[in-house]
Amino acid sequence: MSVITERTPAAPTAPPISGSIRSTERVHKATGASLFWRGMWARAYPRLIGTQRDVGWLVSETLLPLLATFAYVYVYIATGAPQEYIGFAVMGGTATAFWLNILWSMASQLYWDKDDGNLELYVISPAPLTSILMGMAVGGFVMAATRGFSILIIGSLLFSVSYEIANLPLLLAVFFFTMAALYGMGMMMASIFLAAGREAWHLSNMLQEPIYLASGMYFPVKALGALAATVSSALPLTLGIDAIRQLIFDNQTDIGWLPPETSLLLLIGLSVLFIAGAHFSLKWLEMIGRREGRLIERRK
């Protein structure tokens, strides 16, 4: 025994073994809510940091909706519309930034991730998939808000749009729940688009102008008629834009579809519905995907 010890000396840095077999200090692993929280910020990180590393992104992503907004503003100018309608168009451009973010950076994202090979990494990581979706939403909101408020400020300055806020707490509450419902909807759509496979791209394309129309982005939704406006109210954008318009433009209650307080209640309901829907649809899709072996399959 002593001969063997001489020929194969123990590693000089090996710690003494006492009790259980453990070579290093115990690593603290996040679980439960802590894991969810960390998973969420890990997914949000590239979106938050990426925006700072590529300023060109900000220019391109802001300029595009701004140009589209200009076109609608000039239609109002050409038809001799009152000044507040120009404000409606500028606000529509701001809302566009959020909706495009929902379509292209939320709904289509899991499909892109599958295509690029990231989805399989999400699935095998210990973090819940819902936290990944929530991280996408948090990062995406910051991206979209940067664009949206840039459009609002530039458009308002260029076309001399003035605002008069009637009820600030209500305005903030409507904005918060519009975003909560909208990003909840985006999270839910991410699962649906993932199931749609290569049709996701076209679905996103298809949901641009029809949603601009249905939600009354560039005109009061009331103009669509009671039936269409009621159906459109299932979209958080419809309720949010309508309420915000009434709260930031002076004497515009006659153009409103629903009282802002009613819109707020409906938006709270939609937020709960869409976030819960996102959780369950993702679980369902994961189960189907695992059973049929299509979760990371890239052909479709």
Add this chain to the structure above:
Amino acid sequence: MTTHPLQNNAAVRTHPVLRGLITGAWLGWQIESNWAQPFLFAIYAVARPVASALIIVVMYNVITNGATQEPLFAYIFLGNALYILVSNVVNGISWAVIDDREHYRMAKQLHTAPMSYYAYLMGRGAARIAIGTISTVITILFGLVAFQLPIQWAAVDWPLFIVSTAFGLLAMQGIGLILGALTMQLPQNMWFIGEGAVAAFFIISGAIFPLDVLPAFVRPLGFFYPVTYWLELARRALLGSFYPAFPTLAAYDNTTLLIALIALSLTIFGGSYAIYRWSLHLAKEKGRLDMETSY
């Protein structure tokens, strides 16, 4: 994917330009139309353009209390419908470059195949013309049925419409090829070049409002954009030249506008090949020809 019978034709097989053109057009059509069931594709082809037209209609109605019989409405509606074709072709070619490079990852194969990549891009543009034409026709038919657009088919100036549209399409292909060529050089935000150009050109084209409402320093740009003349000529041909026009070009007769359109179209299309060669060289120099960024 099946091949088109034309691709097996002896003349096409031996001519790199024809081969590129036919292959691009056929592949483009397959990509655009073969991804879904025909019913879903039909909804897709109809939903966007009709919704886009209806946004303008509702905006117009809100301000004018539904004065859709006014000449201004027909001009705005037709301008918007015809511009669908422009956005399809101009944006479509630069998207073809992005798709081939980033999505399908076949840029290397396309550039090393025995065909002209420039002609191939032109073919991809031709496929977008087909899709855009379907959407435009549907939108105009929708306008005829829903808003009684004053188009009298017997009174349409077909020669003017066909000649102006032929040169309009040539100009669109030229602009699309220039944007596609520039896209080859870009490592980031490459999708913006097509989308941004379409949005910017929309403002200076006089499609849905006269150029006169634009700030004075922006207005002249519209006169260097061939689509401005095509839209004006196509609307005059469809509605009749007696129909009141946007004031911007009202002082010019059809011949003058047609000459301007032809001159600009030929210049842009000719220039597109030079810009393509230059961009191709730079993309090779910078190693961006088959760059996959997943951006």
